[in-house]
Amino acid sequence: MNLRIPGPTxxxxxxxxxxxxxxxxxxxxxxxxxxxxxxxxxxPFFQTRQDVLLxxxxxxxxxxxxxxxxxxxxxxxxxxxxxxxxxxxxxxxRLYGADVTVLEVEWGRAxxxxxxxxxxxxxxxxxxxxxxxxxxxxxxxxxLKEISDVVHAESDAxxxxxxxxxxxxxxxxxxxxxxxxxxxxxxxxxxxxxxxxMLAFSDRAWEASERATMPRFxxxxxxxxxxxxxxxxxxxxxxxxxxxxxxxxxxxxxEGRDAIFERHARVAEHTRRGVKTLGLTLLAAEAxxxxxxxxxxxxxxxxxKALSRVLRQERGTVIAGGQGKLAGKIFRIGHLGWVDEPDxxxxxxxxxxxxxxxxxxxxxxxx
Amino acid sequence: MNLRIPGPTxxxxxxxxxxxxxxxxxxxxxxxxxxxxxxxxxxPFFQTRQDVLLxxxxxxxxxxxxxxxxxxxxxxxxxxxxxxxxxxxxxxxRLYGADVTVLEVEWGRAxxxxxxxxxxxxxxxxxxxxxxxxxxxxxxxxxLKEISDVVHAESDAxxxxxxxxxxxxxxxxxxxxxxxxxxxxxxxxxxxxxxxxMLAFSDRAWEASERATMPRFxxxxxxxxxxxxxxxxxxxxxxxxxxxxxxxxxxxxxEGRDAIFERHARVAEHTRRGVKTLGLTLLAAEAxxxxxxxxxxxxxxxxxKALSRVLRQERGTVIAGGQGKLAGKIFRIGHLGWVDEPDxxxxxxxxxxxxxxxxxxxxxxxx
Numbered sequence: 029m030n031l032r033i034p035g036p037t038x039x040x041x042x043x044x045x046x047x048x049x050x051x052x053x054x055x056x057x058x059x060x061x062x063x064x065x066x067x068x069x070x071x072p073f074f075q076t077r078q079d080v081l082l083x084x085x086x087x088x089x090x091x092x093x094x095x096x097x098x099x100x101x102x103x104x105x106x107x108x109x110x111x112x113x114x115x116x117x118x119x120x121x122r123l124y125g126a127d128v129t130v131l132e133v134e135w136g137r138a139x140x141x142x143x144x145x146x147x148x149x150x151x152x153x154x155x156x157x158x159x160x161x162x163x164x165x166x167x168x169x170x171x172l173k174e175i176s177d178v179v180h181a182e183s184d185a186x187x188x189x190x191x192x193x194x195x196x197x198x199x200x201x202x203x204x205x206x207x208x209x210x211x212x213x214x215x216x217x218x219x220x221x222x223x224x225x226m227l228a229f230s231d232r233a234w235e236a237s238e239r240a241t242m243p244r245f246x247x248x249x250x251x252x253x254x255x256x257x258x259x260x261x262x263x264x265x266x267x268x269x270x271x272x273x274x275x276x277x278x279x280x281x282x283e284g285r286d287a288i289f290e291r292h293a294r295v296a297e298h299t300r301r302g303v304k305t306l307g308l309t310l311l312a313a314e315a316x317x318x319x320x321x322x323x324x325x326x327x328x329x330x331x332x333k334a335l336s337r338v339l340r341q342e343r344g345t346v347i348a349g350g351q352g353k354l355a356g357k358i359f360r361i362g363h364l365g366w367v368d369e370p371d372x373x374x375x376x377x378x379x380x381x382x383x384x385x386x387x388x389x390x391x392x393x394x395x
Numbered sequence: 396m397n398l399r400i401p402g403p404t405x406x407x408x409x410x411x412x413x414x415x416x417x418x419x420x421x422x423x424x425x426x427x428x429x430x431x432x433x434x435x436x437x438x439p440f441f442q443t444r445q446d447v448l449l450x451x452x453x454x455x456x457x458x459x460x461x462x463x464x465x466x467x468x469x470x471x472x473x474x475x476x477x478x479x480x481x482x483x484x485x486x487x488x489r490l491y492g493a494d495v496t497v498l499e500v501e502w503g504r505a506x507x508x509x510x511x512x513x514x515x516x517x518x519x520x521x522x523x524x525x526x527x528x529x530x531x532x533x534x535x536x537x538x539l540k541e542i543s544d545v546v547h548a549e550s551d552a553x554x555x556x557x558x559x560x561x562x563x564x565x566x567x568x569x570x571x572x573x574x575x576x577x578x579x580x581x582x583x584x585x586x587x588x589x590x591x592x593m594l595a596f597s598d599r600a601w602e603a604s605e606r607a608t609m610p611r612f613x614x615x616x617x618x619x620x621x622x623x624x625x626x627x628x629x630x631x632x633x634x635x636x637x638x639x640x641x642x643x644x645x646x647x648x649x650e651g652r653d654a655i656f657e658r659h660a661r662v663a664e665h666t667r668r669g670v671k672t673l674g675l676t677l678l679a680a681e682a683x684x685x686x687x688x689x690x691x692x693x694x695x696x697x698x699x700k701a702l703s704r705v706l707r708q709e710r711g712t713v714i715a716g717g718q719g720k721l722a723g724k725i726f727r728i729g730h731l732g733w734v735d736e737p738d739x740x741x742x743x744x745x746x747x748x749x750x751x752x753x754x755x756x757x758x759x760x761x762x
Contacts, residue, residue, distance in 0.1 A: 029417075031418055033420050035631060036420075036634060038417060038418055039417065044417065045415060047414060047415045048412060048415025048635075049411070050406065050411065051404065051406060051588060052403070053398065053400050053403075053713045054403060054589075055715070055716075084451070084452055084453055084590055084633075085456070086451055086630040086631045086633075087630070088612070088629075088630040089451070092612055119612070123611070123612050215418070221633070222421075222631040223590045223632075243491045243610065245459055245487045246452060246614070263453040264453045264582055264589040265453070266588070266589055266590030266633055266636070267588050267589055268588045268590065268635040346420045348420070
């Protein structure tokens with residue numbers, strides 16, 4: 029099966045071998061060594077000097093952790109949303125009692141730093157700005173560095189970043205860019221199965237966590253930090269994913285961070301070119317198109333669901349549909365993690381063969 | 396390594412093979428079939444007609460889900476605590492704003508139904524009673540059926556049960572016993588790695604979830620229920636543990652629920668007898684001693700840490716220490732999940748050989 033969705037992504041065989049390893053005591057020395065190796069192995073990819081926290085949950089759990097550990101009910105929050113995951117980030121903050129203003133950007137476009145500046149000037153006293161680095165639902169990457177510069181120039185707000193489908197695959201310089209909380213998840217660019225969120229908190233975010241009163245126990249970051257200092261997690265961790273990450277980081281270190289970023293840029297460009305060659309239209313402008321997932325408009329006369337079904341059943345290719353208001357209007361091709369041009373070529377070949385089969389008779393007649 | 400802690404527990408080879416399976420689309424038909432198979436496969440072990448929810452988190456996350464989905468800040472809660480996990484359950488409720496009264500029972504003893512009755516009569520308007528079915532930190536099993544009868548006779552409170560280290564290993568009849576939320580976790584009696592909590596909500600608990608205002612998103616039970624109805628989880632699930640559980644349930648169905656319960660009772664009795672034969676003292680009275688974990692007093696003149704270390708380093712046997720106020724005072728032997736008498740015999744042999752080596756000179760002289 030050519031699994032070409034933007035997560036879970038395929039895992040290399042040596043990673044899967046590690047995932048299937050036998051259980052160990054999560055309060056013993058072997059686990060302490062593993063935890064230390066993972067946290068320090070992740071730092072160069074996060075480009076942070078902070079410890080990287082490992083939480084047993086999906087990326088959404090990590091996003092919730094970013095909010096509840098730094099904010100209090102009533103805090104003013106600016107949520108920059110360019111798609112379904114931006115909306116989710118805002119919704120979590122609202123559910124926990126934040127006073128959320130949403131800067132809504134048309135799906136398929138990126139947020140511009142000047143829009144964020146205007147929104148910050150129109151409001152006041154924002155305690156946090158929520159930004160999606162790479163919006164998985166639309167295949168758009170925000171100019172995070174520029175947005176961060178504006179956030180820190182215009183306010184004292186914390187910058188909380190959903191980097192679920194960007195970190196480890198495309199450049200994100202957590203410390204130098206002034207990201208206060210960066211969240212990613214195992215099943216995206218990290219070559220491992222889902223079940224693990226990884227987070228880095230800046231010094232300012234740690235200070236905020238001392239005052240933040242949103243309730244939390246399972247997702248308590250300080251508890252994770254304090255347990256990590258003694259080589260443990262607060263509660264029983266998802267060992268299979270941690271074992272896998274150990275093997276995956278060895279692979280990623282061997283390839284090298286910059287080479288990984290270059291490969292993702294190259295494969296993404298290859299994907300976009302191939303899609304256009306098939307006569308299809310990209311959702312996003314190429315200047316902001318994501319290097320980890322490509323959103324393609326479902327052509328007129330084609331039933332998106334039939335396209336996905338035939339690709340899966342007849343051609344061993346799994347693509348993702350649209351989410352929220354883009355359901356039925358786009359399909360998405362994931363190209364992050366363990367991926368290279370031949371994987372994309374096979375998917376494009378499958379698309380080329382399938383598209384004529386799922387075009388309605390009217391559309392064929394019209395063409 | 397003979398991993399004899401009360402979770403994570405060793406996994407059979409066929410389960411580990413399944414755990415290392417390749418990723419699939421968690422929004423596709425293959426996953427929907429898996430989810431349905433797991434939920435319905437769990438029902439006979441929960442002894443419930445309710446759907447069993449699968450959440451990607453540890454057992455503690457499941458305990459938090461039981462609370463935040465049924466309660467509101469200010470709700471009066473009676474927490475029956477007989478150990479570290481009972482304290483944790485109470486603490487989570489308190490953190491989310493519940494008005495918690497703790498019925499504290501000496502560690503090593505069970506709560507008696509009449510104590511619970513007295514506590515309920517002394518207070519009023521309890522919205523929920525929190526009970527640990529099997530207290531992992533002390534190796535004690537509460538008389539849950541009796542406690543449940545009292546709770547429902549004396550109040551309208553919901554009965555929220557931490558069944559993390561009991562369900563699937565010892566009898567718990569969720570529906571017939573009137574348990575409103577039952578929570579268990581994958582790494583205990585289920586033959587699979589950590590990373591998954593499993594929960595059943597009664598009709599009353601579902602009704603309570605409509606009114607409950609404690610904030611939640613990642614652990615939202617209704618969102619899990621609604622997504623399960625379309626064969627999905629709200630966020631990306633921990634596939635390796637779900638794959639493993641599929642293989643584990645096949646094994647458990649083959650052995651049979653009652654045979655599993657009998658094996659646990661038999662192996663536990665074998666463990667207690669063996670420990671006493673070594674001249675050691677059990678923490679719990681035998682009438683309430685757990686059939687999934689046995690707590691043993693560290694004998695005078697023995698350094699508990701040295702005992703654990705030598706067992707691990709010299710004899711390939713991993714035991715658990717004491718938690719909280721029992722740290723250094725007890726050690727614990729896990730016997731749940733994939734376990735039989737020979738595993739215990741090997742652990743007892745290792746103990747027999749190690750104990751004389753870690754006794755202080757004074758203790759030896761005194762003896």
